[in-house]
Amino acid sequence: MGIKLVVVGAAGRMGRRIIALAMESGRFALVGAVDAASHPDAGKDAGVLAGVGTLGVKVSEEWPAGADVVIDFSLPQAADATIKWCAKHGITLVMGTTGLSDAQKAALRAAGRKTAVVYATNMSVGMNVLFALVGKAAAMLSEAYDIEIIEQHHRFKKDAPSGSAMTLAESICEATGRDVKTALVHGRSGLAPRKPGEIGMHAVRAGDITGVHSVMYAALGDMVTLSHTAQSRDTFVQGALRAAEWLQGQRPGLYSMRDVLGIE
Secondary structure (H helix, E strand, O other): OOEEEEEEOOOOHHHHHHHHHHHHHOOEEEEEEEOOOOOOOOOOEHHHHHOOOOOOOEEEOOOOOOOOEEEEOOOHHHHHHHHHHHHHHOOEEEEOOOOOOHHHHHHHHHHOOOOEEEEOOOOOHHHHHHHHHHHHHHHHHOOOOEEEEEEEEOOOOOOOOOHHHHHHHHHHHHHHOOOHHHHEEEOOOOOOOOOOOOEEEEEEEOOOOOEEEEEEEEOOOOEEEEEEEEOOOHHHHHHHHHHHHHHOOOOOEEEOHHHHHOOO
16 A cells, blocks of 8 residues: 555645655655645645645645655644644654744654654755765864845745754854854845854745755865756655655654754
């Protein structure tokens, strides 16, 4: 039958692609498609919405019994119910929703004491390689290089800066001994000369940009740029499905995509 999957945010753009690629893989069986009762597509067949034909699973706010894993790419306001349900029933969880509060992140850590959870601000395999590289580059280049982070997303993205951009900043700060709460400068206007050690953070929202993250290291004489471009949502979906498979059989704990991918 495959891994029994519940998708939260099933009627959204990411939810539909998760369902489509999960079914195409042949390794999953959809048993639940959770979304708000007020969603215009509530009550419709999740497979039809995803373009893979009738699956006999309707979009509903109801949680099904007997799931192996939940994948959540919804909204922060829906995350509490997901975390609570997975912790209560011991269901493994892939949480890809960004913009979570500190309290919700603490709830994820608590859930990790009862079940296996993967939480990442970006599920793309390539992006997680970038997460691993940016801190190492900053440490090697030293303080002679100014650092700027530029993230670009579609016009519909609600949070800024992106969760992935914040993860990039956190990786750099951890590797260079900075405090991310004081090092970041979000955009600039007026008289804003650069201060030693600061990291510029810039968010672009335009059109249908799937996701572009760049880290610029610039000194007097040269510049290094590390960048990742997501060409479709499928890169995030494939990473999430990989995490969902990896979780099966894992001990309770809060894991990251670095664990899934074996990145040191």
